Each structure stands twice: as C-alpha cells, then as structure tokens.
C-alpha cells in the first residue's frame with residue numbers, strides 16, 4: 281500500500297540506549313554531546329524524505345513520561361523502532377522479555393504495526409548482534425528488519441529512518457518470515 285499520506289515513527293527502548301541521540305544526530309547530522317531526556321516531536325517535510333512522505337519522529341522517555349503516554353503513542357504510530365545498545369546485554373534481553381510482548385499486549389497479539397530492531401552504539405563494539413536478532417525476527421513476525429547504527433559516528437542513521445519509512449509504505453515482513461520459517 282502506498283496510500284499512506286504520512287509516517288509516524290516511534291522510538292522506544294530502555295533508558296540510556298541512545299533514542300534521543302539518534303533523533304538529534306539525524307536532524308543535525310552531528311552527535312550531540314549533551315541531550316535532553318526527550319527530543320521534541322520532529323516533522324521531516326516530504327521533499328527531504330526518500331519516499332516523499334511527511335515523517336514524524338517521536339521520542340519516548342520513561343524519565344519524563346508515564347506509560348499512558350507510551351500506550352497512546354504506540355496506538356498512533358505507523359512503525360515502532362525498538363532501540364537497544366549493542367554494548368548492553370540487558371537492553372538486548374529486554375527486546376524479547378519486555379518490549380515485543382508489551383507492544384503485543386497493547387496493540388493486540390496480531391497487530392500489524394511493523395517493528396524495527398535498532399542496535400545503537402555500534403562504534404563501541406566490533407562484532408555484530410545480527411546472530412542474536414535473527415531468531416527474534418523468526419519468532420516475532422511483526423519485526424520487519426534489524427539495523428545496527430551509531431548516533432556518535434552517524435553510521436546508518438539516515439538508513440534507519442529510511443527503513444522505518446519503507447516498512448510502512450512497502451511492508452515485506454510476511455514474505456521474509458514465511459521464507460525463513462519453512
């Protein structure tokens with residue numbers, strides 16, 4: 281379906297994984313040394329997005345916002361990015377122990393909101409978490425894709441937001457998952 285007239289991207293994930301930094305890095309094209317707890321909602325005009333669709337990017341901060349707001353934002357979003365930090369095993373473990381089940385609880389077990397798993401801070405590690413993400417993609421059909429990036433070096437930052445747009449406008453999860461599961 282290419283009929284969506286705008287895309288709303290929500291970033292969730294454990295405290296300190298770099299959600300706010302990712303958004304500010306995208307906008308300013310440089311790593312912010314100091315970040316507020318939460319970035320203001322950002323709207324990227326259609327003509328500077330790869331898919332030519334106005335795109336809203338929404339940060340969530342458990343320090344500043346309560347769960348009601350998180351649930352409201354989840355219900356409004358077209359795609360949810362679960363951010364983890366590649367150097368923080370707890371944040372990886374929480375993808376399956378908390379975030380994916382939490383999204384299902386609030387959007388429905390069969391919800392159709394695509395999810396992207398985003399491993400931030402890849403500048404700190406020289407190995408990939410892809411092998412850890414692959415089984416998660418198989419178990420949770422809503423996971424559209426995974427990407428590793430760094431708000432610090434800007435690696436894959438514009439790609440991340442492009443994948444999020446693409447997941448809404450040209451979803452492929454069903455195809456990928458049926459191939460993988462056999």
Ligand code: GTP
Nearest residue numbers: 295296297298299300301315317341401430431432
């Ligand atoms: P909460 O507001 O607590 O939910 O945190 P957050 O997920 O928004 O993380 P935030 O952007 O505040 O970043 C947390 C810390 O990680 C800060 O000290 C950032 O400078 C650091 N950080 C963020 N991204 C990167 C990255 O790509 N590489 C490295 N090395 N540090 C990063």
